[in-house]
Amino acid sequence: MPAPVLTLGVLALQGAFEAHAAMLRELGAEVVLVRRPAQLAELDGLVIPGGESTTFLKHLERDGFFDILQSFAQTTPTFGTCAGAILLAKDVLNPAQRSLGVMDIAIERNFYGRQNDSAILTEATSLPGGPLEMVYIRAPRIAHTGTEVTTLARRGDDPALVQQGHLLAATFHPELGHDTRGHQHFLDMVRTANTRA
Numbered sequence: 597m598p599a600p601v602l603t604l605g606v607l608a609l610q611g612a613f614e615a616h617a618a619m620l621r622e623l624g625a626e627v628v629l630v631r632r633p634a635q636l637a638e639l640d641g642l643v644i645p646g647g648e649s650t651t652f653l654k655h656l657e658r659d660g661f662f663d664i665l666q667s668f669a670q671t672t673p674t675f676g677t678c679a680g681a682i683l684l685a686k687d688v689l690n691p692a693q694r695s696l697g698v699m700d701i702a703i704e705r706n707f708y709g710r711q712n713d714s715a716i717l718t719e720a721t722s723l724p725g726g727p728l729e730m731v732y733i734r735a736p737r738i739a740h741t742g743t744e745v746t747t748l749a750r751r752g753d754d755p756a757l758v759q760q761g762h763l764l765a766a767t768f769h770p771e772l773g774h775d776t777r778g779h780q781h782f783l784d785m786v787r788t789a790n791t792r793a
């Protein structure tokens with residue numbers, strides 16, 4: 597029997613959501629662009645894209661979206677990239693700001709942006725298939741990871757792709773490159789969570 601089609605949401609309040617949707621579709625998922633909290637109920641997993649985390653927070657103030665999204669991410673696979681990773685983090689620095697706080701990482705906003713605005717790097721990863729392409733745009737740095745967090749790829753010495761159970765965070769933009777392994781890994785996580793449920 598073929599594996600059931602997964603329904604993935606991409607939070608579409610602002611930012612780089614279309615490229616995520618295209619990559620997930622290319623990998624065989626059904627994609628819902630999420631603009632209202634009620635849409636979360638139908639999803640197997642969610643991507644929170646890059647963009648501007650402060651703008652996200654503003655949009656999430658409506659309709660109890662923040663609290664509903666926080667409960668969702670506590671139990672359901674969620675992948676935060678760049679600004680999305682900032683939202684997932686327990687601690688946000690430079691400056692401190694509110695976050696969903698579900699992932700045991702500390703993240704420093706606009707860290708790499710201070711050095712060079714954007715860069716395309718190829719860095720080592722434990723994902724199968726050799727070095728990983730990473731697109732950086734005014735990106736945050738993961739400054740600390742808790743004991744439950746696994747680092748799957750690094751930028752130099754800094755964690756760049758990290759997993760904690762059903763949660764995945766990237767400081768780069770995996771949806772903007774040609775390398776689909778970040779999304780593929782997330783879909784594998786979603787499938788594992790589904791078969792356990």
Ligand code: GLN
Pocket residue numbers: 645646647648649650677678679680682705706733734735736
């Ligand atoms: N600088 C943005 C922030 O702090 C993140 C940048 C991005 O998502 N590309 O929210």
